[in-house]
Amino acid sequence: MAAKEDHTQCPMESILGQIMGPWTPYILWLLSNENSLRFGEIAARIPGISAKVLTDRLRKLEASGLIHRDYKPTVPPTVSYSLTARGAELHSVLQGLNEVAVRWDEEDKEKEGKTEIAAE
Amino acid sequence: MAAKEDHTQCPMESILGQIMGPWTPYILWLLSNENSLRFGEIAARIPGISAKVLTDRLRKLEASGLIHRDYKPTVPPTVSYSLTARGAELHSVLQGLNEVAVRWDEEDKEKEGKTEIAAE
């Protein structure tokens, strides 16, 4: 598994490697809408994520240059995250994906409303 | 881990659950461009994927209604995969993502060409 970044045949693989992963696109989507969120705020918006994993995701996104970490050494530390210019470039893609998601969600709700007549 | 599809708070999570995963978006992207591919052809375009995992991804995409499986019981069986109408709705999103990917790829290549003068 140490030979995966070599065959960067197409850029698609590269970008997927950066934004894929369990909660990663969702974090980007949150930051894409709220423009700046603190660690705890992100955690609160993603029920079920652990601090360990969230930290890991944020570090990786930061390393990829997609998000910016703003650490303020106040008494209880204040850490805010926001998209970088590069990260912001994903906004339209994420928005497009969200539109599809919303559409499918509505379609599926309609079908559910018909209580499985579609079994025919 | 059997309590993850319940909190379908926002559709984004739902769609991410369907198209996320190691090679999934890439498979969709391939089918989005080639309109129909056989099992072996997909495998050949994704170096490093095993038959087991590819089968798994294809089954899940089929279960989500994003791809269509066309099995022809010829002597050596011929199985083709293509996007369903719903799967095709992802095309513009994937294309948008690819555009960003290509752009970043070019930017990164430029920077590499400058051999780290950007340290300033």
Add this chain to the structure above:
DNA sequence: GCAAGTAGTTACCTAAAGGTAAGTAATGAG
């Protein structure tokens, strides 16, 4: 009658991802 070829399936095993829980720093509140 045995190998080849497609598209898997299955069993088994290992590596990595993720969860939980506890610890940390610094300070203000009680």
Add this chain to the structure above:
DNA sequence: CTCATTACTTACCTTTAGGTAACTACTTGC
């Protein structure tokens, strides 16, 4: 003097995903 707070980090342990390899079916070619 101790607790609470924020944003982690670390250790430990379990679960899961994924890899590898072998096996299947069915017919053709040799």
